[in-house]
Every structure is written in structure tokens, then in C-alpha cells.
Amino acid sequence: MSAAEAGIVVVGASLAGLRGAEALRRHGYAGRLTLVGDEPHRPYDRPPLSKHVLSGELAPDATVLPERAALDAQWRLGHAAVALDRDAKAIRLADGSVLAYERLLVATGAQARPWPAASGGGLDGIFTLRGREDAARLRTALAEGPARVLIVGAGLIGCEAASCCRDLGLPVTLVDPNPTPLARSLGTWVGGVIADCLRDAGVTFHAGAQVLRFAGDAAGRVARAHLADGRAVEADLVIVALGATRATDWLSGAGLMADAGGVTCDGTCRVLGADGTPCPDIYAAGDVARWPNPLYGGRLMSVEHWGNAVAQAAHAARNMLAPSEDQQAYHHLPAFWSSQFGINIKAVGLSAGADAVAIVQGSRASRRFLAVYGRAGRSIAAVSFDQARWLPAYAEAVAAGQAFPPIRDASDQGGFLAMAPGFPPPRAAPTPIEAHHG
Numbered sequence: 073m074s075a076a077e078a079g080i081v082v083v084g085a086s087l088a089g090l091r092g093a094e095a096l097r098r099h100g101y102a103g104r105l106t107l108v109g110d111e112p113h114r115p116y117d118r119p120p121l122s123k124h125v126l127s128g129e130l131a132p133d134a135t136v137l138p139e140r141a142a143l144d145a146q147w148r149l150g151h152a153a154v155a156l157d158r159d160a161k162a163i164r165l166a167d168g169s170v171l172a173y174e175r176l177l178v179a180t181g182a183q184a185r186p187w188p189a190a191s192g193g194g195l196d197g198i199f200t201l202r203g204r205e206d207a208a209r210l211r212t213a214l215a216e217g218p219a220r221v222l223i224v225g226a227g228l229i230g231c232e233a234a235s236c237c238r239d240l241g242l243p244v245t246l247v248d249p250n251p252t253p254l255a256r257s258l259g260t261w262v263g264g265v266i267a268d269c270l271r272d273a274g275v276t277f278h279a280g281a282q283v284l285r286f287a288g289d290a291a292g293r294v295a296r297a298h299l300a301d302g303r304a305v306e307a308d309l310v311i312v313a314l315g316a317t318r319a320t321d322w323l324s325g326a327g328l329m330a331d332a333g334g335v336t337c338d339g340t341c342r343v344l345g346a347d348g349t350p351c352p353d354i355y356a357a358g359d360v361a362r363w364p365n366p367l368y369g370g371r372l373m374s375v376e377h378w379g380n381a382v383a384q385a386a387h388a389a390r391n392m393l394a395p396s397e398d399q400q401a402y403h404h405l406p407a408f409w410s411s412q413f414g415i416n417i418k419a420v421g422l423s424a425g426a427d428a429v430a431i432v433q434g435s436r437a438s439r440r441f442l443a444v445y446g447r448a449g450r451s452i453a454a455v456s457f458d459q460a461r462w463l464p465a466y467a468e469a470v471a472a473g474q475a476f477p478p479i480r481d482a483s484d485q486g487g488f489l490a491m492a493p494g495f496p497p498p499r500a501a502p503t504p505i506e507a508h509h510g
């Protein structure tokens with residue numbers, strides 16, 4: 073088969089892959105379309121996995137994503153792509169077969185960061201949460217009624233899991249090196265509200281603590297975690313929620329700018345070769361993509377949120393079909409939601425680097441509020457706790473970089489008290505920006 077007959081191949085059959093394929097058809101692409109996925113399933117939604125699936129309200133297989141358009145696609149499910157040969161315009165799959173492409177969309181997302189085997193990661197009863205099988209296994213183990221659940225990492229997924237475990241009546245300990253939960257995504261001032269929720273829900277929260285290693289019993293099942301401060305936490309089920317690394321291993325050797333932080337693209341979502349030249353026939357979208365976002369002065373950014381996967385895949389698909397002189401830059405205002413402890417959290421913008429935060433609606437004490445983050449006198453992000461109705465107006469202010477704090481209706485707003493948001497110091501050099509859902 074010639075490359076032209078091979079048509080478009082999408083590697084990664086999940087949210088970005090599916091929505092990208094649909095957008096190709098919507099934009100009139102009528103050629104051959106192939107979706108390659110290493111999971112055996114049709115695309116499904118991940119957000120419910122750490123919420124309704126863990127709590128038992130939704131079966132893991134009830135998360136299938138609706139297919140919005142007749143795709144008329146070839147599905148190669150249960151087959152990982154293991155190598156890319158750009159000269160031959162071909163992808164090698166794990167079963168040894170070779171798939172030619174004319175144009176390629178990379179949508180391989182990310183994978184949960186595992187606990188190192190040398191520190192007890194191979195013991196039974198230790199779970200990560202990324203895919204449907206992970207959620208099904210974890211749900212079964214939780215339903216068996218472990219004596220104590222330990223969750224390592226108080227990011228969004230760790231907190232959502234803690235909330236579900238408490239709903240199931242399970243004793244939970246949560247350990248995080250930062251002073252509050254969600255410290256990296258929302259800062260400690262807002263994160264303190266979730267710390268209060270943890271306390272009220274009966275979660276034992278060890279702030280500022282670090283797990284060094286896990287120890288098991290004679291049967292090889294996890295029994296306790298040893299912390300850096302010398303304490304030990306007993307637990308017979310552990311959820312490791314330490315974020316994700318981008319699924320780019322299969323691209324090593326392809327001469328692209330790709331590493332565990334993502335595959336680098338130009339502003340139009342075209343993947344860059346190792347020499348920095350855009351590949352006209354390879355695009356990327358979703359969690360795996362890192363691109364210079366014009367909304368942030370062209371700083372390289374990767375965003376692990378649902379809304380970005382959908383929007384970037386549609387944008388990349390549009391550019392894949394457009395002539396080279398009509399490639400449009402991808403502008404994106406990051407946004408995510410989370411639900412935990414009965415609170416619906418929604419956020420827009422990037423709060424990291426904020427030097428102030430102010431409540432502009434509601435109150436922190438009531439746990440119903442809208443807070444805006446500022447940096448150098450500009451509004452850079454907003455978060456709502458059960459106040460989502462007002463968020464779109466503040467999203468506009470954030471996208472436009474309006475003055476901080478933004479005044480929407482001076483008649484019913486008093487002065488704002490700006491507080492220090494309390495972000496932990498960056499772990500490493502601050503470029504590129506990463507927005508996580510881990």
C-alpha cells in the first residue's frame with residue numbers, strides 16, 4: 073500500500089485520538105483512517121475512574137465515550153505502537169506488523185508514575201490509577217474492605233480517591249510532602265479548604281511527609297509504609313497517586329523532540345524533529361503534546377486535562393487537512409474540574425507562579441467561593457468551589473490578562489483582601505509549564 077493509500081493513522085485510541093478522528097471526518101477527510109490503541113477497549117472516559125467508578129456507582133465498562141460521528145475507521149485495538157520510522161512513513165506494532173501512514177496523529181497520552189520496585193513497588197496491594205483495568209482492580213480490592221488505605225500524593229486523583237474511600241467507610245491515611253492537599257495546582261491557601269474537608273471526613277492527613285519505602289508481610293502483601301521522618305503507617309492497600317509521565321517511549325529513535333515530559337510541537341501542533349524543524353506529516357494532541365501556547369507568550373506547555381485533549385485534537389485535525397500556508401496556532405486557556413468531599417471544583421488558567429489570591433464571590437469559611445489568582449497585578453487563574461456559575465466571566469478576565477483582582481460588578485462587591493497563595497517552590501527548572509491532573 074502506498075503512503076497516500078495508507079491515509080491517516082492515529083496512535084492512541086482514547087479521548088484525543090477519538091475526538092481527533094471525528095474532527096478529521098467532520099472537516100471532510102474521506103480517506104482511510106486507522107486508530108491504533110494498546111488497550112483492548114474502544115475509547116473510554118478517565119475522569120469517572122477516580123470518582124463514580126471507585127465509589128461503585130458506575131461500572132468500569134460504563135465509561136465508554138460516545139462516538140459523535142460515524143468514523144468509518146479501521147481499529148487496531150490491543151496493539152501497542154513500538155517504533156516510528158519517519159523515512160519509511162511506517163509504524164511498527166508490538167505484534168511485529170507494520171502500518172504505513174500518509175499523515176500521523178500522536179495521541180498516546182500519559183501513564184501513571186509507578187512506585188519503584190526497589191522500594192517495595194512490587195508488593196501486592198499497591199495500585200496506581202490511570203486506566204479502566206486499574207480502576208476495576210482497585211474497586212474490587214476496596215470492596216473487599218481493607219483495614220486501612222494509604223494514599224500517597226494529595227493531588228487531584230489522590231484527593232478524589234480519598235473522598236471515595238471515606239464514602240465507602242474505609243479508614244484512610246493520606247501522605248503528601250506539601251503543607252496542604254492540591255498545593256501545586258491551587259496553592260496552600262485554597263488547598264487548606266480541602267485539608268479541612270479531609271479532617272471533617274475523618275482522613276488522617278500527614279502533611280509535609282514523604283514515603284520512603286513499603287514493607288510487606290510474609291505473603292508479599294503490603295503491610296506498612298516507612299516515612300522519611302521515621303514514622304511507619306500501617307496499610308494493607310496503597311494507592312500511589314504521584315502523577316503521570318507522557319507515553320513517548322515508542323518514539324525514541326524516531327529523531328523527534330520527545331521525552332518523558334512529552335513530544336514537542338510547534339504552535340500549530342506539528343511535531344518537531346530533533347533539529348527543531350516541524351514534520352509536515354506528524355501532529356500531536358492531548359496529554360502527550362507540549363507546545364508553545366500563544367496565550368502564555370509562546371512558553372512551552374503540556375496540559376493533562378480533559379478539555380485540552382478534546383480541543384487540541386480538533387485543532388490538530390483541522391491543521392492536518394489544511395495547506396502549509398494555512399496552519400493555525402493553537403491558543404488554549406487550561407481548565408479542569410474535580411469533585412471531592414461533595415464539592416464541585418472548577419478552575420481556569422494556570423495558577424502556578426501567582427503572587428496573590430483573592431476571594432471574589434462567597435467565602436472560604438462556607439467552602440463555597442470563587443477565588444482569582446494574580447501575578448504582578450494581572451489575573452492569571454480562577455477557581456470555583458461550588459460556584460461554577462460565575463466562572464466563565466472570570467475565565468474571560470483571565471484570558472484577557474485583566475487587572476488583579478478583576479472588578480465585574482462594583483455595586484455588590486466590596487474591597488478584596490489579597491492573600492499569599494502559598495505555592496510550594498518549583499521541583500525543578502520552571503520550563504516548560506506542566507498542568508497536571510495527578
Ligand SMILES: Cc1cc2nc3c(=O)[nH]c(=O)nc-3n(C[C@H](O)[C@H](O)[C@H](O)COP(=O)(O)OP(=O)(O)OC[C@H]3O[C@@H](n4cnc5c(N)ncnc54)[C@H](O)[C@@H]3O)c2cc1C
Nearest residue numbers: 084086087088110118119153180181182358359376377378
Ligand atoms: C483517574 C483520572 C481522572 C481524571 N479526572 C479528570 C478530571 O476530573 N478533569 C479533567 O479535566 N481531567 C481529568 N483527567 C485527565 C484526562 O482524563 C486526560 O487529560 C485525558 O484522558 C487525556 O486524553 P489523551 O487521549 O490525550 O490521553 P489518554 O487518555 O492517556 O489516552 C492515550 C491512549 O493511548 C494509549 N497508548 C499509549 N501508548 C501507546 C502506544 N505506544 N501504542 C498505542 N496506544 C498507546 C493509552 O493506553 C491510552 O489508551 C483524569 C485522568 C485520570 C487518569
